[in-house]
Amino acid sequence: MKKLINAPTSVVDEAVAGFAAAHPGLVTVSHDPTFIVRVDAPRQGKVGLVSGGGSGHEPLHGGFVGYGMLDAAVPGPVFTSPTPDPVLAATKAVDGGAGVLHIVKNYTGDVLNFETAAELADAEGIEVRSVVVNDDVAVKDSLYTAGRRGVAGTVLVEKIAGAAAERGDDLEAVASIATKVVERVRTMGVALTPCTVPHSGEPSFTLRDNEIEIGIGIHGEPGRERIPLEPADAIVDRLLGAILDDMPLAAGDRTLLMVNGMGGTPQVELYIVYRRAAEILAERGVEVTRSLVGNFVTSLEMQGASVTVLHLDDQLTELWDAPVQTAALRWGR
Amino acid sequence: MKKLINAPTSVVDEAVAGFAAAHPGLVTVSHDPTFIVRVDAPRQGKVGLVSGGGSGHEPLHGGFVGYGMLDAAVPGPVFTSPTPDPVLAATKAVDGGAGVLHIVKNYTGDVLNFETAAELADAEGIEVRSVVVNDDVAVKDSLYTAGRRGVAGTVLVEKIAGAAAERGDDLEAVASIATKVVERVRTMGVALTPCTVPHSGEPSFTLRDNEIEIGIGIHGEPGRERIPLEPADAIVDRLLGAILDDMPLAAGDRTLLMVNGMGGTPQVELYIVYRRAAEILAERGVEVTRSLVGNFVTSLEMQGASVTVLHLDDQLTELWDAPVQTAALRWGR
Amino acid sequence: MALDTAWATSWVTASAAVVAENRARLSSLDRDIGDGDHGENLDRGFSAVVAKLDGLADTATPADVLKLAATTLISTVGGASGPLLGTAYLRAGGAVAGQGTLDGAAIVAMLTAARDGIVHRGKAEPGDKTMIDAWTPAVDAAAQALADGAGETAILVAAADAAAVGAVATEPLVARKGRASYLGERAIGHRDPGAESSSLILRAAAVAAGG
Amino acid sequence: MALDTAWATSWVTASAAVVAENRARLSSLDRDIGDGDHGENLDRGFSAVVAKLDGLADTATPADVLKLAATTLISTVGGASGPLLGTAYLRAGGAVAGQGTLDGAAIVAMLTAARDGIVHRGKAEPGDKTMIDAWTPAVDAAAQALADGAGETAILVAAADAAAVGAVATEPLVARKGRASYLGERAIGHRDPGAESSSLILRAAAVAAGG
Numbered sequence A, B: 001m002k003k004l005i006n007a008p009t010s011v012v013d014e015a016v017a018g019f020a021a022a023h024p025g026l027v028t029v030s031h032d033p034t035f036i037v038r039v040d041a042p043r044q045g046k047v048g049l050v051s052g053g054g055s056g057h058e059p060l061h062g063g064f065v066g067y068g069m070l071d072a073a074v075p076g077p078v079f080t081s082p083t084p085d086p087v088l089a090a091t092k093a094v095d096g097g098a099g100v101l102h103i104v105k106n107y108t109g110d111v112l113n114f115e116t117a118a119e120l121a122d123a124e125g126i127e128v129r130s131v132v133v134n135d136d137v138a139v140k141d142s143l144y145t146a147g148r149r150g151v152a153g154t155v156l157v158e159k160i161a162g163a164a165a166e167r168g169d170d171l172e173a174v175a176s177i178a179t180k181v182v183e184r185v186r187t188m189g190v191a192l193t194p195c196t197v198p199h200s201g202e203p204s205f206t207l208r209d210n211e212i213e214i215g216i217g218i219h220g221e222p223g224r225e226r227i228p229l230e231p232a233d234a235i236v237d238r239l240l241g242a243i244l245d246d247m248p249l250a251a252g253d254r255t256l257l258m259v260n261g262m263g264g265t266p267q268v269e270l271y272i273v274y275r276r277a278a279e280i281l282a283e284r285g286v287e288v289t290r291s292l293v294g295n296f297v298t299s300l301e302m303q304g305a306s307v308t309v310l311h312l313d314d315q316l317t318e319l320w321d322a323p324v325q326t327a328a329l330r331w332g333r
Numbered sequence C, D: 001m002a003l004d005t006a007w008a009t010s011w012v013t014a015s016a017a018v019v020a021e022n023r024a025r026l027s028s029l030d031r032d033i034g035d036g037d038h039g040e041n042l043d044r045g046f047s048a049v050v051a052k053l054d055g056l057a058d059t060a061t062p063a064d065v066l067k068l069a070a071t072t073l074i075s076t077v078g079g080a081s082g083p084l085l086g087t088a089y090l091r092a093g094g095a096v097a098g099q100g101t102l103d104g105a106a107i108v109a110m111l112t113a114a115r116d117g118i119v120h121r122g123k124a125e126p127g128d129k130t131m132i133d134a135w136t137p138a139v140d141a142a143a144q145a146l147a148d149g150a151g152e153t154a155i156l157v158a159a160a161d162a163a164a165v166g167a168v169a170t171e172p173l174v175a176r177k178g179r180a181s182y183l184g185e186r187a188i189g190h191r192d193p194g195a196e197s198s199s200l201i202l203r204a205a206a207v208a209a210g211g
């Protein structure tokens, strides 16, 4: 295992310290328990947005703390959800009296730890609502699974709900906009290589030289199926095919198309993926009116990508376009 | 070799097509010869900025085309400088009567091909000035080498010169600001793994499991020396040490500190590097007043990072802060 | 012999030791059908619990030890297993609150409450390929042993034996909860890491009682 | 026998063939001390030249062939070698402009102009471990052969032989130009890819003349 780290146990603390040092006008960092918070938190009368989860997915979530997006992010150990303590502390730190929304990716660990934190916050008189993101169509959502995972679509939920909170929507309204995004966003990913968690030192799985994993999660969990390497266009056909099977879109529908890198994928490859995805949507008459291409929700150094489609409408488009100023997403200011 | 591509020969064309599709309000793309150009080019009376070089370093240069930065970018084949034809075509496309600045990374191929294009443009009556970026302190700049390479510092040259051009400075002034940045910027990098050029299919070099390459270039060229893997802090000490040996900074000096990922490095590692680099500068009393952390000048999927220090002053700070709107760098609009 | 606070603290200490010893193996089981951190998570948590034992008052009851373990695990383990095991210890402590020593009936009540806490939080049923598949047979075996007139140590041994069998029995199952549920049929043939760690922890309870 | 346009076109065709054949080997030499694209670059360029030969007028002179090669190489090769070899062919064509057939003196003038063009663009000196280390001995040997009264084919064979020796002789050198110069001492022991490809191209010139 070759990594630019000092020790596996200090990865998250040092990275968070570096993040704070690099973005002093934007965030401050609390240590013990660890969370990243907007420099101007709490904002009186504004709904606070808190998200978090295991580390190793950067820029998610710390990179999205700032004006028009998250108020705080709670990084757990690498690929392990944070415990309730820092989530509670972050919730208190951003509460400006208008309540706090937890944006939680649908993993048992995240759900349970955020749930516990929400109960504790409630006991301290802070109103908390939770929205669980589950955009990954690779997993069958049924009684027989823990349900779909939350993956790259989380960024879109955080941006749009963040814009709603920033303009002054109340907790109920912000939560319902977040829920609306969750209902209209779908993702599916592919991995070409595994990743290695620092404290384990072992690759998360093994793939043969010519094998890829379709429907990969963001923790190096195995995906839907393992197949021989195919040309990029054929892979994109599979990913987008699964999305459109699940969320049929009609000609004239407007969408945001996101191509997300898993961390170790060169940007040229992401744009090759984007090209084909846009082509497929165009063939169906579906309009791509907004786009996002880059590394947003990663799995350390994994090579691979995911495709996300968000079914837009006027409201979502307006909130997407609203100004945002975070380390990883910025426009309008 | 596992890549999300269709064919080695179509990588650049398809990636550029995807880039154009993803950023329609920002750029248009000319095929045959291939270059990426601001959607509103040429701007009458504004100095045009053109850069380019081999592909595989994305977002450099295409990701920096837009308001306040480049007017056009010319991508060559992967790791191979473009020929004079597309450089000439891009130069003509952005000429608004105020002349054109070529920003060229110091590699023999780039220098010779841009030089030829500049001669041809001159023959067509377009005034061209060239600034050669050579920030890489890993290479001895002497009569006995081709001189220092242009690496991550190129982004800073493009941003600052772009701001000068955008506010209406004339060709002479824009060129002299670009030259000033070149004089005040230094970079040094490290690679943990090689990268694989699509058409070759072979890793650019081989490193043993515990070896790293100090002073790596951005084309998978070997660097200054090969040493056993060390903790991140020790590696940063080497990189920043080489920079400060070359460009001594005094207490109170203001700097921009950039940590650039080589493409396959997780963001946590970049911030671990940033943390230590900021610490070293703080120990010397050098102020870090601006920062930039992320993948900006990459070597495909190489794992590694570079540290760049730009010695700021009021003028450079003001131009750095000026609004910019490109696919990879955006603020103020 | 009824079990006292010394038993409770050695249960926790022995759990910490066996988790540390099996850290790599548990993470490796988790790598097969999850995300490879289970051993790491529990090791971090139980080490933290052990570090806090010194702070217990001399008058501490077994329930105090269990509650200390509960809050510490909740605030240090993270992942799915942290809130689940934390809730288990919390409920276990609640079931024996105020008792200086635990007899057979108390032990069965404690184990039952622990299992019910996990089910309450995680909504898993037997056969879902989770830690419940260690806990439920353990609770049943303990209740049976109590009914058969067994002493405290024998009850814990029966529970540990059943948990071990239960953990092995997760191997042929398809998972319906937790990360392994994403795998569908591909989870078949792999032992559930949480069931395995729960089996180790229940064995530690018996060993701490001299079993 | 003096060399005509047919010779010039078969030089280009034979160069393209030998470059294609050695593509992987040239890129591999470049991988050792450069960026691994030299074979790819030249193959792309010479294939493009060959594709354009059909478009030549029946009245084309050797110089026309060389100029076509020059402009095509400049606009297709890229990298360092594109402008350098392109300039070489441009100057070579200039040196024999208007001549329907080339005698020994014309050939030496052509090779000299080519070499001078590379030096003009790239500023390399002999011993810098570049393609110049193939071209300069080739020019010297050709001039010597002419002085010794050799015919056209023999002159080209002498040039090719000297270029081959020159390419091999780059191995012990430290590079002072191009990417290999970044390596310092580490370039020692590796043959310069550009010197090797120039040697192949000069051999193709001799072979096209029946040598």
Ligand SMILES: Nc1ncnc2c1ncn2[C@@H]1O[C@H](COP(=O)(O)OP(=O)(O)O)[C@@H](O)[C@H]1O
Residues within 6 Å of the ligand: A080, A081, A108, A109, A110, C030, C034, C035, C036, C037, C038, C041, C042, C078, C079, C080, C081, C082, C084, C118, C121, C122, C123, C124, C129, C130, C131, C132, C177, C178, C179, C192, C193, C194, C195
């Ligand atoms: N809903 C649930 N109910 C009971 N146990 C569960 C549930 N979900 C997961 N588990 C248990 O948790 C274990 C995984 O724990 P761990 O690896 O620490 O957390 P994570 O899955 O968040 O990485 C699984 O092996 C399983 O036994």
Ligand SMILES: Nc1ncnc2c1ncn2[C@@H]1O[C@H](COP(=O)(O)OP(=O)(O)O)[C@@H](O)[C@H]1O
Residues within 6 Å of the ligand: B080, B081, B108, B109, B110, D030, D034, D035, D036, D037, D038, D041, D042, D078, D079, D080, D081, D082, D084, D118, D121, D122, D123, D124, D129, D130, D131, D132, D177, D178, D179, D192, D193, D194, D195
């Ligand atoms: N300044 C120079 N003068 C002469 N030849 C040079 C010079 N710089 C580089 N070369 C030649 O170019 C060759 C490399 O060509 P190529 O790999 O195609 O370009 P690049 O180095 O841009 O990738 C070297 O092996 C060397 O022979």
Ligand SMILES: [Mg+2]
Residues within 6 Å of the ligand: A054, A079, A080, A081, A109, C035, C037, C079, C080
């Ligand atoms: Mg986990």
Ligand SMILES: [Mg+2]
Residues within 6 Å of the ligand: B079, B080, B081, B109, D035, D037, D079, D080
């Ligand atoms: Mg090259």
Ligand SMILES: [Mg+2]
Residues within 6 Å of the ligand: C030, C034, C035, C036, C037, C038, C079
């Ligand atoms: Mg796990």
Ligand SMILES: [Mg+2]
Residues within 6 Å of the ligand: D030, D034, D035, D036, D037, D038, D079
């Ligand atoms: Mg080369």
